[in-house]
Amino acid sequence: xxxxxNVGLRYGLGTEVLSDLTFQIAPNSFQFLTGPSGAGKTxxxxxxxxxxxxxxxxxxxxxxxxxxxxxxxxxxxRRKIGVVFQDFRLLDHLTTYENVALPLIVRGRxxxxxxxxxxxxxxxxxxxxxxxxxxxxxxxxxxxxxAIARALIDKPDVLxxxxxTGNVDPPLAxxxxxxxxxxHRSGTSVVIATHDLGLMDQFNARRLVLNQGRLQIYx
Amino acid sequence: xxxxxxxxxxxxxxGKRKPQLARPKPLRSGRNIVPQESIAGSALVLVIAIMTxxxxxxxxxxxxxxxxxxxxxSDISRExxxxxxxxxxxxxxxxxxxxxxxxxxFDGVSKVTALDDAATARLLEPWLGSGLDxxxxxxxxxxxxxxxxxxxxxxxxxxxRLENEVPGASLDDHRAxxxxxxxxxxxxxxxxxxxxxxxxxATVMTVIFAxxxxxxGNREIVEVLHFVGADSRFISRExxxxxxxxxxxxxxxGAFAAIVLFVGLGIWSSNSLxxxxxxxxxxxxxxxxxxxxxxxxxxxxxxxxAFLTAATCRLTVRHQVNGLQNYRLVx
Numbered sequence: 001x002x003x004x005x006n007v008g009l010r011y012g013l014g015t016e017v018l019s020d021l022t023f024q025i026a027p028n029s030f031q032f033l034t035g036p037s038g039a040g041k042t043x044x045x046x047x048x049x050x051x052x053x054x055x056x057x058x059x060x061x062x063x064x065x066x067x068x069x070x071x072x073x074x075x076x077x078r079r080k081i082g083v084v085f086q087d088f089r090l091l092d093h094l095t096t097y098e099n100v101a102l103p104l105i106v107r108g109r110x111x112x113x114x115x116x117x118x119x120x121x122x123x124x125x126x127x128x129x130x131x132x133x134x135x136x137x138x139x140x141x142x143x144x145x146x147a148i149a150r151a152l153i154d155k156p157d158v159l160x161x162x163x164x165t166g167n168v169d170p171p172l173a174x175x176x177x178x179x180x181x182x183x184h185r186s187g188t189s190v191v192i193a194t195h196d197l198g199l200m201d202q203f204n205a206r207r208l209v210l211n212q213g214r215l216q217i218y219x
Numbered sequence: 220x221x222x223x224x225x226x227x228x229x230x231x232x233x234g235k236r237k238p239q240l241a242r243p244k245p246l247r248s249g250r251n252i253v254p255q256e257s258i259a260g261s262a263l264v265l266v267i268a269i270m271t272x273x274x275x276x277x278x279x280x281x282x283x284x285x286x287x288x289x290x291x292x293s294d295i296s297r298e299x300x301x302x303x304x305x306x307x308x309x310x311x312x313x314x315x316x317x318x319x320x321x322x323x324x325f326d327g328v329s330k331v332t333a334l335d336d337a338a339t340a341r342l343l344e345p346w347l348g349s350g351l352d353x354x355x356x357x358x359x360x361x362x363x364x365x366x367x368x369x370x371x372x373x374x375x376x377x378x379x380r381l382e383n384e385v386p387g388a389s390l391d392d393h394r395a396x397x398x399x400x401x402x403x404x405x406x407x408x409x410x411x412x413x414x415x416x417x418x419x420x421a422t423v424m425t426v427i428f429a430x431x432x433x434x435x436g437n438r439e440i441v442e443v444l445h446f447v448g449a450d451s452r453f454i455s456r457e458x459x460x461x462x463x464x465x466x467x468x469x470x471x472x473g474a475f476a477a478i479v480l481f482v483g484l485g486i487w488s489s490n491s492l493x494x495x496x497x498x499x500x501x502x503x504x505x506x507x508x509x510x511x512x513x514x515x516x517x518x519x520x521x522x523x524x525a526f527l528t529a530a531t532c533r534l535t536v537r538h539q540v541n542g543l544q545n546y547r548l549v550x
Contacts, residue, residue, distance in 0.1 A: 049446075050546055051543070053546060066546055067546060071544045071545045072450070074544035074545075074546065075445070075448050075449065075451075075544065076448075078445070078447075078448045083446055085446075089439065089443050089446075091440060091443060093250055094250060094252070095250075102444075103447040103448055105252070106444060106448055107448060150447065
């Protein structure tokens with residue numbers, strides 16, 4: 001599904017922040033991406049999201065070399081990848097409901113077709129009573145859940161989540177983890193970048209550990 | 220036989236009123252994906268309104284200069300003069316009649332007026348004083364010829380015939396004056412057009428930079444839309460619609476203010492036609508009436524500004540989205 005071959009990344013003329021990364025995200029797999037702060041987790045997620053181009057090596061997504069994807073084909077690739085940003089990136093002038101429904105709105109779906117899916121998902125992540133609220137009014141944890149719901153709403157093939165439980169309390173973190181596991185069981189590959197060891201201990205999954213720009217994999 | 224009118228009220232019909240269900244609260248707030256109200260948007264509308272106003276003023280001024288210059292030119296070229304110098308053996312009155320006959324025989328000549336002795340004396344009064352007996356002096360006599368509007372009589376033939384048939388007669392078609400006026404009018408129109416072009420260029424540049432400035436605040440929205448799978452067509456359509464509305468709002472305000480100014484000046488100038496100031500202004504600038512050309516020009520400026528705002532927005536969004544979706548670009 002996503003395959004890296006000898007991938008390296010450097011910013012400008014600096015040293016390589018990621019070196020010789022060779023791994024793949026298999027279909028219907030679940031993995032934690034971990035490592036100390038500044039190890040390059042977010043950069044690796046951005047490489048997987050194709051929002052960053054490696055300085056060397058080959059990245060393949062959905063059996064296509066990333067460099068062969070034409071700009072006009074990129075939105076179709078993006079629609080298969082759900083992403084939860086560390087800083088949420090919710091649109092402040094739209095309600096929680098509209099933010100979560102945004103991926104479906106941009107696909108041209110009629111609201112009558114997605115209204116129930118969105119409200120059900122919002123109920124599931126515990127935001128059923130906050131759907132008319134604008135993001136500036138939401139707490140950090142609520143924003144986090146809204147961002148996760150937005151990434152999940154169209155059932156992506158791959159979900160990339162950057163510290164998705166960073167702003168929530170342990171009970172909610174466990175609940176969100178269960179949501180990711182359920183998503184994984186329904187066929188989605190999940191990559192969760194986190195340095196929360198407690199969270200990782202709750203589910204036996206593959207671990208990609210980044211340290212000083214190099215990757216170690218524990219299956 | 221009388222027809223009973225069906226009674227439609229449920230109470231009168233004995234029917235029960237259907238219980239009205241509470242309408243569910245709409246889930247979408249109706250807000251656009253691109254926020255409608257923002258400080259940058261209001262500033263952009265103001266900038267567009269001011270620049271449209273200035274561009275419309277420049278256009279109106281050029282139109283008025285052009286119209287006034289054409290009018291001067293037309294007025295002076297519609298009147299030519301025959302001068303008859305006195306000769307000892309020439310009977311002046313007969314020469315005047317002969318010259319009038321020749322002038323009137325040409326197509327396009329609508330009227331010939333000979334200045335009588337009193338009028339000629341009045342013309343010379345500033346130099347020779349009053350109480351002048353014009354008959355005692357060898358003063359040339361003048362005939363003014365009025366040309367019908369749009370007509371171009373054959374002045375060369377008229378000139379030849381007058382010289383051959385009326386001794387001492389010469390024709391002055393004011394060509395030198397017309398040429399100088401034409402040159403002056405063309406210069407004024409050229410200067411006015413240059414100023415209009417400069418103002419329009421400044422308007423275009425200001426609108427482009429102000430739109431790009433207003434767009435920069437929306438960069439995050441473009442990125443979010445892109446990462447949730449929107450294609451560049453969707454994103455640019457959302458932004459373009461919003462910015463076209465801003466452009467139309469600003470353009471309409473500026474154009475409306477310019478029209479109000481021109482109409483106001485027009486009313487003022489027509490009300491003060493009889494006063495010395497009004498006559499002076501009217502002589503220099505005309506009647507401040509723009510005519511259909513001026514008003515349609517203002518409309519065109521407004522449409523151009525709105526279109527330009529939307530096009531700049533579209534290009535800026537396309538540029539941003541291309542940067543995001545072109546994997547080949549190093550970021």
